[in-house]
Amino acid sequence: MDNIITIENLTFEYMRGEESQPVRAISNLNLEIERGSFTAIIGKNGSGKSTLAKNLNGLLLPTEGVIYVDGYDTRDDSSIWNVRQTAGMVFQNPDNQLVSAIVEDDVAFGPENLGIDPVEIRRRVDKALEDVNMGQFKKKAPHLLSGGQKQRIAIAGVVAMKPKCIIFDEPTAMLDPKGRAEIMSIIDELHAEGITVILITHFMDEAVRADRVIIMHEGKILLDGTPQQVFEQEELIRSVNLDVPLMVEMGAKLRRAGIDVPADIITEEEMVEFICQYE
Amino acid sequence: MIRDITIGQYFPGNSVIHRLDPRVKIIATLLFIIELFIVDNFLGFAVAGVCLGIVIAVSGVPLGYIVRGLKPIIIILLFTFTLNMFMIDGHILWQWGFLKITTEGLRTAVFMAIRLILLIIGSSMLTLCTRPLSLTDGIERLLSPFKIIGVPAHEIAMMMTIALRFIPTLLEETDKIMKAQQARGADFETGSLIHRAKSLIPILVPLFVSAFRIAQDLAMAMEARCYRGGEQRTRMHEMKLKGRDYVAFLLLALFLAVIIIESILF
Amino acid sequence: MSIRVENLVHIYDKGMPTEQLALDNISFTADDGQMIGIIGHTGSGKSTLLQHLNGLLKPESGRIIIGDTDITQPGVSMVQIRKKIGLVFQYPEYQLFEETAAKDVAFGPKNLGLSEEEINERVREAIELVGLDYEEIKDRSPFELSGGQKRRVAIAGVVAMRPEVLILDEPTAGLDPKAHRDVLTMVEEVHRRTGNITILVSHNMADIARLCDKVVVIDSGKLVTAGTPYEVFSKKEELRNVGLELPPVTQFTETLREKGIDIEDTILDTDKAAQQIAAYLQRKAK
Numbered sequence: 001m002d003n004i005i006t007i008e009n010l011t012f013e014y015m016r017g018e019e020s021q022p023v024r025a026i027s028n029l030n031l032e033i034e035r036g037s038f039t040a041i042i043g044k045n046g047s048g049k050s051t052l053a054k055n056l057n058g059l060l061l062p063t064e065g066v067i068y069v070d071g072y073d074t075r076d077d078s079s080i081w082n083v084r085q086t087a088g089m090v091f092q093n094p095d096n097q098l099v100s101a102i103v104e105d106d107v108a109f110g111p112e113n114l115g116i117d118p119v120e121i122r123r124r125v126d127k128a129l130e131d132v133n134m135g136q137f138k139k140k141a142p143h144l145l146s147g148g149q150k151q152r153i154a155i156a157g158v159v160a161m162k163p164k165c166i167i168f169d170e171p172t173a174m175l176d177p178k179g180r181a182e183i184m185s186i187i188d189e190l191h192a193e194g195i196t197v198i199l200i201t202h203f204m205d206e207a208v209r210a211d212r213v214i215i216m217h218e219g220k221i222l223l224d225g226t227p228q229q230v231f232e233q234e235e236l237i238r239s240v241n242l243d244v245p246l247m248v249e250m251g252a253k254l255r256r257a258g259i260d261v262p263a264d265i266i267t268e269e270e271m272v273e274f275i276c277q278y279e
Numbered sequence: 280m281i282r283d284i285t286i287g288q289y290f291p292g293n294s295v296i297h298r299l300d301p302r303v304k305i306i307a308t309l310l311f312i313i314e315l316f317i318v319d320n321f322l323g324f325a326v327a328g329v330c331l332g333i334v335i336a337v338s339g340v341p342l343g344y345i346v347r348g349l350k351p352i353i354i355i356l357l358f359t360f361t362l363n364m365f366m367i368d369g370h371i372l373w374q375w376g377f378l379k380i381t382t383e384g385l386r387t388a389v390f391m392a393i394r395l396i397l398l399i400i401g402s403s404m405l406t407l408c409t410r411p412l413s414l415t416d417g418i419e420r421l422l423s424p425f426k427i428i429g430v431p432a433h434e435i436a437m438m439m440t441i442a443l444r445f446i447p448t449l450l451e452e453t454d455k456i457m458k459a460q461q462a463r464g465a466d467f468e469t470g471s472l473i474h475r476a477k478s479l480i481p482i483l484v485p486l487f488v489s490a491f492r493i494a495q496d497l498a499m500a501m502e503a504r505c506y507r508g509g510e511q512r513t514r515m516h517e518m519k520l521k522g523r524d525y526v527a528f529l530l531l532a533l534f535l536a537v538i539i540i541e542s543i544l545f
Numbered sequence: 546m547s548i549r550v551e552n553l554v555h556i557y558d559k560g561m562p563t564e565q566l567a568l569d570n571i572s573f574t575a576d577d578g579q580m581i582g583i584i585g586h587t588g589s590g591k592s593t594l595l596q597h598l599n600g601l602l603k604p605e606s607g608r609i610i611i612g613d614t615d616i617t618q619p620g621v622s623m624v625q626i627r628k629k630i631g632l633v634f635q636y637p638e639y640q641l642f643e644e645t646a647a648k649d650v651a652f653g654p655k656n657l658g659l660s661e662e663e664i665n666e667r668v669r670e671a672i673e674l675v676g677l678d679y680e681e682i683k684d685r686s687p688f689e690l691s692g693g694q695k696r697r698v699a700i701a702g703v704v705a706m707r708p709e710v711l712i713l714d715e716p717t718a719g720l721d722p723k724a725h726r727d728v729l730t731m732v733e734e735v736h737r738r739t740g741n742i743t744i745l746v747s748h749n750m751a752d753i754a755r756l757c758d759k760v761v762v763i764d765s766g767k768l769v770t771a772g773t774p775y776e777v778f779s780k781k782e783e784l785r786n787v788g789l790e791l792p793p794v795t796q797f798t799e800t801l802r803e804k805g806i807d808i809e810d811t812i813l814d815t816d817k818a819a820q821q822i823a824a825y826l827q828r829k830a831k
Contacts, residue, residue, distance in 0.1 A: 017689065044721045045692060059503055081505050089503040096496035099504075101444040105412050108515040110738040111506040135503040139291070143447040146587060157504060173719050176748050177589045177790060202721050205793075239755075241723035246793050246815070252818035259826050268797055275822060276804050452639075461642040461701060462599050462632040464624065464656030481652065484642035488688070 004165050004196050005033035005056060005087070009065035010217075012051055020124075025051040026219045028065075029217035035164070038187075038197045040207035040227075042214035044241055048198050054215070056198070070164060085114060093171040094150035096145075100126045103145075103153055104129065121278040128160040129153075132186055148179025155186060165196035173202060183224040185210065204245040206230075208266055215242065228264035249269045258270040288348075290407040296338040297408045300524045301417030307531050308405040314538050315394050315401070323481055324393050330534055338408050346461055349396065356395055363388035369503050410411025411443040413516065420518060445493060448488070456485045546612050546709050548575040548598070548742060555766075557592055567593045568604070569766040575710075575742050575759065582757035582774070584789060585745045590766040592748055595712055597746070600626035618784030636717045637699035638692070645689070646698045647672070647683035652826035653706040654691065670699070671705035672797035674738065676731045697731065704735060708767060711735065712744040717752070729756065750792040754778060754813040760790065779811040794818050 007264075010029045013022040024046045024196045027147045035041055054060040055067055058074040061072045072079040085132055091097045100106035104125050118246040127264040130136045134150040138153040144149055151171055158166055168187065172180040191197045200212060207213050217240045231237070231248045238244065247268055251261040265271050317436075318324060327416055335342065349356075363521070369383030406414065419436035457467070460481045467478050555568040568590050575581045581806060583590045586768070596602040600616055600623055608615050616626050631653075634640070643649035645670050652663045672679045675697040680689070687698050700716065717725045729752060736743040743762060747753055753774065755758060760777040762769040764787035771778055778791055780785070781799065791799065798812045808821040 046721055054499075057503060059499055081507070084503060084505050086571060091496065091503075093496055095448055096493045097500035098495070099444060100363050100440060101411050101499060105515065109501075112512050112514055113505040113507065115511040118513055118515055118517050123514065125515060136318055141447070142444070143451070153502075155502075161504065178586065178788065240397070243722040246797070250794075250797070250819055250822075253815065254823055254826075256825035257819060259823050267798065270795070271805065272800055275801060275806060275826065278826050342709065379643055422740065435827075458601055459634045459637065461601060461623075462627065462634065462653075463625045463640075463653040465652075466623075466656065481642045485640050487640060488642075519708065 002035045003029070004035040004070055005030045005198075006068040007031040007055075008069060009066070010052075010055065010062050011064040012055060012060065013216045014041070014050075019234075022063075023178075024219055026055070029219070029221060031214070031221065031224075033165075033196060033198065037198055037212060038191045038195055038210045039199070039209035039212045039214060040205055041198065041214045041216060042202070042204070042242060043222075047216040048219040049216045050169055053089070053167050053198070053200050056113045057089055058083045058166055059089070081114075085161055086163055087165045087167055088161055088163035089167045089169065090151070090154050090171050093172050094147050094154060094174065096155050098142045098150060098157075101141050101143075103134065103140050103142060105123055105143065106153060106253045107160050110157055114161060123155075124160045124162070125223045128156040131189070132156045145177060147175045148182045151175060151179065152186065155183070155190075159190070165198065165199070166190060167198045169200050169230055170202065171199075172206065180206075196220075204243050208245050209232055215240070227266050229265045288403075288406060289346065290340045292320050292339050292408065294337055294339045294408070295523060296334060296404075298523065299527055300407075300412040300518060301409050302421055302518065303520070303524045304405055304409055305417050307527065308402055310531060311371055311401045312398060314535070315398055317542060318538065319542065320545055321390070321393075322545055323538060324390075324397065324542060326534075326537055327397055327401075328393075330392075331397065331404070334404060335400075338404065340404070340407050345400055345403065345407070349399060350374070352395075352399060356392060359395065360388045362391050363391050365510055385477060410442060411437070413442070415439040416514065416516065416518065434514075436487060437509075441497070445497075448493070449490065452489050453482065453486055456482050456489075482491075489538075546577050546742065548710060549608070549610040550574070550598075551596070551607065551608045551610070553597060553791075554605045555590075555597065556686065557593075557600060559605070567639050568597070571598075571607070571763070571766075571768050572780075573761050573768065573783075574772040575744070578724075578740050579742055579743045580736055580756055581742065582746060582753040583763065584748070584750070584753055584760060585769075586788060589763045592714065592762055593766075594763065595632060595714055595744075595746065598631050598710070598712060599632040601632075622800040624657060627653075627706065627708075629708060630710045630712065631703040631706050633700050633703045633711070633713045633716060635718055636751045637702075637716075638687075638695035641687040641695060641699055641702075645684050645688060646687045647679075647722075649687050649698060650701045653702050657706060667702075667705045667707065671701040674704055674735055675694050676727070676734070677701070693720060693727060695785050696720070696724075697726060707739075708741070710742045710744065712738070713748075714746045715748070716745070717747070717749065725762075730754035732756075749789055751794065754792045754795070762787070774813055775811055778813060792814050 001094045010026055010254055012026040013024050013152060016023045021151050026142045041049045051060060055062060056069065058080050061075055069083045072083045074083050099109050106122050106129055111124055129138060132155050134149065134152050136158060137145065137149065142153060156174045175183065186211065187197055187199060199206065201207060207229050208225060213225065213227045214221055215230060215237065222240060224234055233245055234244050234248055234252050245266050249273060250264050251265050254261045261274060314327060318327065335345065362469055364384045365389050367381055367384035369381035371379050371381050372381045415436040419432050422430050422432035422435065431466055465478060465481055467475065551572050551573040553568050557565045560719050573596060579767050583591055593602065597604055600672060602618055609617050611629050614621060641649050643652065648666045650671055651664050654667050667677050672682060672726060677694065677697055687695060690698065711712060715731060732743065733756060759771065759773055760774050761771045762777060769778055769787055770783055778795055781791065784791065790796065792813060794815050795811060795813055798808055798818050801808060802810065806825060809827055813816045
């Protein structure tokens, strides 16, 4: 397997407030992310999932252990910019990650930092804005856009840096349903173009779209597998106070009512198909 | 009220003024301001006013929009006007107790008021007709020769860029917090001065908390996008002086000459 | 206690080029003890409507009658309105400012001009009502609490004013699944214990369908429809036209019905849907 990210024995600790003992956010975690895959990471607040995300592009550095991003060690100062260019990051709050008061200049920010030729920057900015369907908003001020639109600009800003992998840290948490749907369809498109996607989310219906789901709990990986394999463990998931996708819940209820629903049914289409075959 | 402030705002347009190189506009504005302080008679102001009028007309920014921008400074204007009017000795026109209006006072008051108005309109024309980012770019480039003596040109420009980006966000935030505290019965409008100052705490504390949160998030987002200061950074918008910029320089020189001649002659 | 909103109209920037009709002839009522849900897109006029109910905005025309007071009348004091109606904004934890949680909750009651004793009693009651331990939390800084706790403290700050109508704008926005459930349970609990009118604004149709007695749908400043969750969510065409979704489970059962599966229309809860589907499948299996 060709892995774009390899995490070996990652432990991350930080000091909080006036406490004398460091808090352990991630403990002894091993993980490999395959190139071109779409991985969803779920966990409640404080499970370590956001800390993990920030470790993946060197915004935070391991207390112990090593992380390799496309072969680069994140602790190595000389390659930190390669790491960050390889693994781009989109954050939760659409307002607080846009630097510039003009949309196209914001998208240009990353490529400018990389020292790319102006003509090439122009080309990339236009292309990235088209990719997120925001071409007509080029000259607008971000504060006049909706949350979903702002988040699309943030994605364009990362896409323009031509990353191989994008880490989305709860990109839809602050959006309304329309904004959420827009962002999810863009994430799907980016994945289809070959970009490795790591999506951190609270929403189970978003996680179902991934090839692989990882559930984190108290700094460790609780479950890891295909969405089918993971969501089969309904009891375990509920025991750590997380939700399961609606169709998993529905399947469990139908089984209790004596219907033999296969445990690997997790999407609406699959469930509809299952019910209709009784015809 | 907050919506009325046009100083520092950009008025989108595509006029010659808008398209001029920001460096030209910054230099022009600086010269215009210096000129306002050199001029010591009304004729000089008239020349400056006419030139400013032409620039406004060419720019296509509605006059009403510009005048509205003066609203917030009306208090300062009235204050300096009154101060000048009463404080200067000379030929007494009107007197009541210790208050007196003199010809010289009145002249100075009017003089200063015109100077102030021209100053505000002149400098707001710079921001109205220049995209905020071109402006910071221009400043960065004009300051870059001074890097040798330790002027942090890039950092200054970046701070301005971020300030411009987040002023509307913080205004919105302030509005939200005010409304939320009003819903909890806070009263910002009545009571003594001390009471009113105290009533600002429920606004200021959350606002600072928000500002810090934004700063933290933004710093992280900038780092994630490979920001590492001004070193080896390129820019999407390159700056090259074009024909119209040289014409503007020529006109600027002409304007300067007129002003200098005018102040020598009169 | 009841609310009657009659022909409410609000115009932003009246007389300016940016003039915008934000509320266009909105009328609805809410009766004592009801939980009312308001749904609509971002920018549909929901927030504008809420701010009218709280007296933060004044309408161009129309009336809002709470109990027997028309709060749009000029003579009505703001303190009076805020005693009656509590408004919890989106992300209310961003308005916390005091040194301790208890002091922050006391801010509202203090502004109502209550006695020290009364304030203390209300603060304790409100903190407990939102499901927090008063003794444990009262002296802690609100800024060092967890996200869910901060939100509860902020909501307690409004609950402590003992409003007869409690309005919550997206009280679960940005919370993780557990905090989401906890905050909703708390809202239900507060509603049940006070027996007042609660108005809940949310994008989460499943929550709206489960909790509310009545749903009001707003789009582009106009009232689209109002009624029980069943009545509203059975108007699928009208909702689709304004781009609003059905609760996920309803969406699912409607898809099944379109495929010819014989179950009831507009099923709003998962248990009932499972029951009906199971019954259908058992009939088919025979």
